Amino acid sequence: xxxxxxxxxxPQDVLDNPVESGEKEAAEGMxxxxxxxxxxxxxxxxxxxxxxxxxxxxxxxxxIEVSEADIANFVRSVLANKxxxxxxxxxxxHVRVKFRSLMDYEEDKIGSQIRxxxxxxxxxxxxxxxxxxxxxxxxxxxxxxxxxxxxVVSLPxxxxxxxxxxxxxxxxxxxxxxxxxxxxxxxxxKFNDTCDRLKAQSHNRDFYVAAVGQAL
Numbered sequence: 001x002x003x004x005x006x007x008x009x010x011p012q013d014v015l016d017n018p019v020e021s022g023e024k025e026a027a028e029g030m031x032x033x034x035x036x037x038x039x040x041x042x043x044x045x046x047x048x049x050x051x052x053x054x055x056x057x058x059x060x061x062x063x064i065e066v067s068e069a070d071i072a073n074f075v076r077s078v079l080a081n082k083x084x085x086x087x088x089x090x091x092x093x094h095v096r097v098k099f100r101s102l103m104d105y106e107e108d109k110i111g112s113q114i115r116x117x118x119x120x121x122x123x124x125x126x127x128x129x130x131x132x133x134x135x136x137x138x139x140x141x142x143x144x145x146x147x148x149x150x151x152v153v154s155l156p157x158x159x160x161x162x163x164x165x166x167x168x169x170x171x172x173x174x175x176x177x178x179x180x181x182x183x184x185x186x187x188x189x190k191f192n193d194t195c196d197r198l199k200a201q202s203h204n205r206d207f208y209v210a211a212v213g214q215a216l
Contacts, residue, residue, distance in 0.1 A: 066197050074198045077101075084198070085143060086191055090183040097184050098143040099191045106140040113166045132167075134185045139170045141188060147180070 070086065077084040083100040090097060102110075113136060117123045123132055144154040160169045176184065 066194060066201070070194060070198065071201075074202075078202070084195060086194070088187040088191070090187050091180055094148055095180060095184070096146045097187060098145070099141045099188055100143050101195050102137065102140055109160065109166065110136045110140070131185075134188060135170050136166045137192065138185060138188055139166060139173060141191070142174065142184075145176075145184070 073086070074084050076082075083103070085098060085100045087096060087098040089095070110133065114123070114129070114133060117132060118129075123129050139159055142155055144152050146152045155173055159173050160166065174181075
């Protein structure tokens with residue numbers, strides 16, 4: 001059997017006008033691929049539930065819980081030109097820690113040290129970058145801590161000597177045991193997420209209108 005014998009017979013209308021026939025088949029294919037009305041409606045509803053700026057699903061619960069007290073204290077700190085502060089209980093409520101928000105010059109110091117650490121290959125992984133950044137933030141942001149009934153340990157306002165590597169300053173000021181340091185770093189990450197959320201909300205004009213009444 002020859003190869004031509006295996007090919008199905010081509011319809012006469014295709015032979016007469018192959019271009020028109022091809023366009024018709026393409027159009028039929030496009031019609032079959034178009035979404036069903038129900039699917040299109042569901043897609044429209046999904047898009048209406050998303051933030052027009054970042055695409056976040058507004059129907060999902062925000063993982064960062066910002067309380068009315070957080071908003072009031074944040075507004076007080078802004079109006080007074082002071083740092084925002086918040087306390088947390090960690091390690092089974094046996095350790096109380098207080099954090100403060102970062103100043104711009106402190107963020108600059110952390111960024112410069114991180115870049116130097118990466119050039120010197122002190123940081124070799126994403127996890128190393130995350131943990132090192134948290135430690136540097138803790139150096140600047142930890143206000144005080146209290147373990148059980150022991151006296152409160154307060155850190156000085158300025159923690160870094162000019163030219164001192166941040167990790168050396170961290171070791172000098174923060175003599176915390178490893179089993180306590182971990183929960184404190186976790187609480188710090190939560191605090192910074194709260195600060196970021198408050199800053200994001202503050203760009204909304206209605207934020208201050210609603211918050212000033214709570215703060216005053």
